[in-house]
Structure formats: C-alpha cells, structure tokens
Amino acid sequence: MSYQPDFLLQAYRTMKTIRQFEERCIVEFERGNIPGFVHTSNGQEAVAVGTCMHLTDKDVIGSTHRGHGHCLAKGCDVVGMMKEIMARAGGLCKGKGGSMHIADFDKGMLGANAIVGGAPPLCNGAALSAKTLKTKDIAVSFTGDGGANQGTVLEALNLAVVLKLPHIFMFENNGYGEGTGVDYALGSEDIASRSGAFGMPAVKVDGIDFFAVYETVKEAVERARNGGGPTAIEADTVRFDGHFVGDPQLYRAKDEVKRLRETHDCLKLFRKRVIDEGWLKAKDLNAIDKEVEAQIEQAVEEALAAPFPDAIELTTDVYCSY
C-alpha cells in the first residue's frame, strides 16, 4: 500500500490542526475565554480524519459532544469554529450553538450533538434523503462507546438495516463514557459484534492507526455508495483528556494518560510510519506544525477580537410571538 505525498500531507495537516485546536481550547478555557462545557478529542484525531477524508461536502456527518475534531475533519472553518466556541458573533452558528452544537450544513456537518447517541437516528435521515433522491451521497454518524448503549442508537442500527441505508456507524471507543470505563458499561463483548447482530457488516479497527481507519472506512464507503447498505465500525481509540476540560480524572489509573500519550499518540505513530516508509520527510511535517500553530494563533486572536452576539439574536431564527 502506498499513498500520494499530497494526501499524506493533508491527512497530517488536518490531524495536527485538530490537536492544536483542542490543546488551545484547553488553554483558552482555563483563561476564561470559553464559556460553558468543552469536551476535547485529543488522541482521537486519526478516526475523524481517516473517516472524513473519504467524504465530499455533500456527504453528511453527525457528531457528538466531543465534536471539534469531526467538524475540522469535515472542513468547517477554523476561525468560525473558534468564534462559535468563544460565543462570538460571526461564529458558525452565530454564537448560539457553542462547542457542543457546531453545525455547518454547507460542509455536510449536520451538527455536534450534546445528547449522547444523538447522531445515529438523524444520520439515518440524511442517508434516507440520499437514498430517496438517488444522490449516491452517504452519511456517517460518530458515536462514543458511551453512546453505543443508548436505545436510540440500537433503534437506528436496526432501521438502517431494514431500509438498507447508506450510513456508516462509526463508534469511537475511547475507553470511557464520561467517568465510567467501557469494560464496566458495555454488556456485550464489543460494540462491533453487537452492531453486527443487527444484520450489517461490522468490524473493529485500530483507531490510533490512521491508515487502518482509512482503509477500513474505504470499504464501508464503497458499500454504502453502491447500495450495499450500512456498516458499523468500532474504532479503538484513546482519550488523552478528561471527559470535560477541568475533569480531574480521578477514575483513571495514575500514569494512564502519560503512558497513552507516549505510546498511543496517533500523530506520533503517523509521523513515524510516513518517515520510516520514506513517504515524507520530517522537515515537511515540521513545516506543517509551524503553519498550523500560526493558523490557530490567528484564529484565537480573531475570535477574541470579535464582538459578542447582538441582543436581537436572542429571538431570531425561531418563530416567536410570545
């Protein structure tokens, strides 16, 4: 298997953008520049990018409360996202959504969703649109291991099989649903086998290996586009941060995060692989690092300089007579 340099550079750039964006969100949250709740996806970049690199703007994704990475991988504007998270006018949702509700329909981003298990039922709908209108577009829902236990998700899995919908259920198993371990909360052996029991192809993939994710999703995308119906993928991944920014993570073993950051970092693994294979040079990757750092710095500056929403926005975008 070999990959074009441009493709690899793009993959790395997007993963690095997510990492840098998330690390910066933590800093800005601690500085008091981000209101509300923030859930970062550090460690899970390979899943978002390895999946979304197969998708066009017409294809749709639905995301989770931990959705920044999915948004960025789907092409959402970095400045628009930062403004949104900082509750500013000019944010992707006018500052009315926030970190947990970023959507950009022009990019096929159907919304981060703060209800756990929120995306699969809705993505069935997007897939139904594609099937009915015969567009060949597909939908991908992202769901965590916690969300996998929601009844809505199980209903959605069954309906997707019954209606043979072009829908890929991407389960990101990062080991924790909030503060509870997956080994405790998941009754079945794994999410893939449970999903497969609904009657669709279901596979597990190493979610910190960009290339494994990319190749696995590729097959599912082909199946969906060609009328073969849904696929479930369980990507084993890691969560470098707490459930939310500020989570003391007392439920994790003492050195767990340190160890994962050393040995299970999808960006480090990507770098090693592309350099070892001779596909890219370290200096190319380092150059991207610098560019991305500057881009995020610029986004933060722009967002901090942007005004807060005008008071009139309180009652726009909703029918309102009271």
Next chain:
Amino acid sequence: MNIQAVTEKNKTGGKTSIKTYREALNDALRSEMRRDPTVVLIGEDLAGGAGGGGIDDAYGGVFGVTKGLVSEFGRERVIDTPISESAIIGAAAGAANTGLRPVAELMFFDFIGVCFDQIFNQAAKFRYMFGGKARTPMVIRATVGAGLSAGGQHSNMLHPLVVHIPGLKVVMPSNAYDAKGLLISSIRDNDPVIFLEHKTLYDTKCEVPDESYTIPLGEAAFTREGSDLTIVAISAMVPRANAVADKLAKEGIFIDVIDPRSLSPLDDEAILESIEVTGRLVVVDEANPRCGMGADIALLAAERGFDSLRAPVRTVTAPHSPVPFAPVLEQLYMPSEERIERAVRELLEV
C-alpha cells in the same frame, strides 16, 4: 380577526365534496406527494403488510389515513418502519435537514414518551441552535384524545407539552375542511410541525374542496359568532362548544366560538378582540388542566385583555388524572356539553 370558517369553505371556488376528516387528510397527503417529490411518509404500518404473507396496504395507517397511498407512490415514499419511534422521528428530522420533506406518523401521540428527545432536543432546536442555517421541514402526525376507551396510554391530549417548546408549531384541526388545508400548510412549512388529529373526529364530515388549498398557521376560525361570551375550544371540543352555542342561541344568548386551529403560533389577537366585545371567556380543552392551554389563554386574557374582562375566566378541562378506561369514567373525564353549558351559564348568571 379572520373570516368565518363557513364562508372560508367557499374560497377555492372549485368543486367540493362531502368528505370525512380521514379522507380530507388523505387528500392532503396525496396532493402534496403529487406536487412535491420530496414529500415522503414514514411511520409504522402506513401501508402495512410488509414482510407478511397477506396483502399490501393492509392497514393504510392504524386509522386508515394513509390508505391507498402506497399503491400510487410505492414503498420508497410510503416508508413502513419497525416499531421504533425514536428512529422514525430522528430519521424524519435528519431527512428534513438534507432535502426531504417528511411526514412522520407517530401512531398515538402518547408514544411521544419514547421519542421526545428527537422532537424537543433535536428537530425543534436546529434552526435556532445552528444559527438560522438549518431547515427542518417535517410534520409529525399523531392521533390524540379520549373517547374510544383506548385506556391510559393511548388516549392523552399532550399538546401542552409541545406548545411549550420553542421551535415547534402545533396544529389541531377540528373538522375535515381545516384538516386538509392545515395539513397542506404544515407540509409546506419549513419548521417542524406537530399535527394532532383527534381520534373521535376521523368519521366526521363536511364540505371539502377537491382541489388543493392552504390555511395559514396561526389563524383562528370563528365557528360561531356572538357578543355575549367567548369560548375558545380546541380540537374535538369545537363541535361540543358549537352545540352549546347553538342551544343557547335559541334562548337569545350568543357566543363567539373560537377554534384556534393552531396552538403555536396562537392567534392571540382573535381571542383578545373577541373578549373585548364579550368580556367573558371560557376555555375548553380536553387536556389535563395544569400548565395547559386553559391556563395559557387565561393568562393572555389577564395580561393583555384585563380591561375587557367583566367576569373571571373559566376553564373546562379534563381532571388532573390519567385517562380512565371504563367508558362511564371516560365520559366524565372529557369536557361534556353539559359542563361547557354550566360554565357559560355561571359566567352569564343565566
């Protein structure tokens, strides 16, 4: 204030027929599906017969509203689903975001309990929460109300739950003519619309234009006119209020009966203008009383029509109890013509 429903019936000027509420709804769905290929129906047993050994279109919806549509539009557009209400409403919402105009059927509105998140946390919020760019043009049709001894989990009037929620529109037709025009408007609306059909109205009939027509959401109808008292009646309570008005008219007591037709938006101006004349208001609603339409409309009168009022506002509702099964109790549960008449007489002291 809008024209009287009776005169409105002639508005289209075309051929009319006597149709049931059920047939009028079927008409609306059929005409919109012919007009717009993005209109799809999704729900349980809309056709029926999928995967069985018997005939297709065996049900046509549990109350027969969608009967015959599958034979014209096929199963691609009349989509029967497993019994999974969250999956149905979620799929409708997601499809509405991405190019379809789905009409989802929630067989009984009581089943909102298993899919409420898809309605109030998802569909209702997208337009606002996503900064105005998301459109969710979907209709959720459901049957409501007591009267068939369907018991505690198939008989509720839960419209106050959805009227409470910003981002939803709530429509409750009381007759076949309104049912058709309001359903067509609801399908064409770009917000999620909850469209509630009372199960005791399906066989009621009136004159209905054969062609397509719309009735704006948020426009009440005056089903009776008078200057002595105002009754605001909802859904199946409208014919009961009309019967009371007709009876009292023979005694020289004339009542404005207002059918809001849509509860959200609510035609508050029609109600306020009426009480400005009558000074007396009775709200009749089959829902439970707390935090319901009676309370809501009484507040409207108190806050914005206080100077017009010459008597306290009265509400005639179900008691604060679940719906009982026994027909003898169920009849006591629903506001009766006698209870409506008593409330009117008490206010007028006649």
